[in-house]
Amino acid sequence: MTVQDDAPAQFASPPCLMHELDENYIGVTADRRSHLKQDVTRWRKAERARLIAGRLAIDPEARKRYSASIITKLDGIIGSPIGYVVSGYWPFRGEPDLRPWVESLHARGGQFALPVVVERNKPLIFRLWSPGAPLIRGVWNIPIPDEKAEEVVPDIIIAPVVGFDSKCYRLGYGGGYFDRTLEVIGRTECVLGVGYAQQAISTIYAQSHDIPMDAIVTECETFHPQSNAG
Numbered sequence: 505m506t507v508q509d510d511a512p513a514q515f516a517s518p519p520c521l522m523h524e525l526d527e528n529y530i531g532v533t534a535d536r537r538s539h540l541k542q543d544v545t546r547w548r549k550a551e552r553a554r555l556i557a558g559r560l561a562i563d564p565e566a567r568k569r570y571s572a573s574i575i576t577k578l579d580g581i582i583g584s585p586i587g588y589v590v591s592g593y594w595p596f597r598g599e600p601d602l603r604p605w606v607e608s609l610h611a612r613g614g615q616f617a618l619p620v621v622v623e624r625n626k627p628l629i630f631r632l633w634s635p636g637a638p639l640i641r642g643v644w645n646i647p648i649p650d651e652k653a654e655e656v657v658p659d660i661i662i663a664p665v666v667g668f669d670s671k672c673y674r675l676g677y678g679g680g681y682f683d684r685t686l687e688v689i690g691r692t693e694c695v696l697g698v699g700y701a702q703q704a705i706s707t708i709y710a711q712s713h714d715i716p717m718d719a720i721v722t723e724c725e726t727f728h729p730q731s732n733a734g
Contacts, residue, residue, distance in 0.1 A: 544709045548675060555667045555675070555703055559598040562700065570723035571600040574698055577721050578605065581696065582660060585614025588693070591630050591658035594618060594647050599664040600698050600723075607635050617658050619681075620648045627685040630658050661685075661692055665699035665720065667708060672697065672717045672729050675708040686715045694718050701725070 562570070582588070590609060595601040606616045617630040621643040631653035633639070642648035663682050667675035674697045676682060686695060697717040701724040708714070719728040 541711070544711065547709065548678065551705065552666050552675065552678065555705075556597055558702060559666075559700060562598065562702075567598065567601070570700055571602065572604075573723040574600050574721055575602060575605045577726055578602075578662070578696070578698070579608075581694070581719070581721070581726070585609050585612050587613070588660055589615045589617055589630075589632070589656050589658045590660045590662065591617045591619060592662045593664055596644070596646055596664070600700070602662070602698070603635075606633075610634055615656070617656050618648055619685075621679075621681060625680070625684075627688045628681050630656050632656055657689060659693040661689075661695045663695070663697050663717070665697040665703060667703050667705045668697055668699060668717070668720045668727070669705055669707045669710075670727070670729075671707075671710070672720050672727060673708045673710045673714050674717055674720070675705070680713065683713050683715050687713075696721055698722070 618633045619628040631649035633649045638650045639647040640650045665674045697720040701722040
C-alpha cells in the first residue's frame, strides 16, 4: 500500500493573523493561552460553517464525479483489499459518497465497517456492514449497522473532512470523535481523510489533541505531509 501525492499542494491564505501567535512563546500566561484556545474554537466554528456551505453548494452531478475520482484514488492507495477491514462512513451534508465502492470491496475480498457513536465524548466503535444488511438511525439520524452486526477494529480508516491543511490535519465537525478513536486504537495500516479540493485551508490551528491523517484524498490529488516538507 502506498500513498502518493500527485502535485504540489495549493492552499488558500489564512483568514486572519492567528497563525502568527505562538501560545508557547515565553511570557505568554496561562490565561492568555486559554484566550488563544477560545479564539481557535471560535474560528473553527466559523470556518466549518463556511466550508460546509461551500460543499453543499457543489452541483450534485459534480459531487458524483468528484466522488468517483476519489474512489479511483482510494483503490490506487489501498490496492487489493483482501484481508483488510476498511472503515468508511455514510455520506452526510454533501460529503463524498463512497457507497458505490462498498460492493467492489466485498467482491474483491475486503470487509467494510461503519463508525458508530455510542456515547458523547467517547471513542467511536466500528461495526461490519455490507450492502443490503440492516441499518438503523444513529446520532444525527445517520444510518449505522444494528447491534447484531459484528464489532471490529479496522485496518484502514477513511474519515470525511470538513477542511484540511498542508500537514494533513483534519477539521471535522468539532465533536473530537475521530481523534479520540485514533488515540485509543493506536497504529493502523492507514488513516485517510477524504474531501474536495476546495476544502483545503492554510491551517486548522492544530491543538495537542489533533492527530494528522496519513493522507488526504481529493478529486484532484492526494496530499500527505511530506509533500509540503522543505
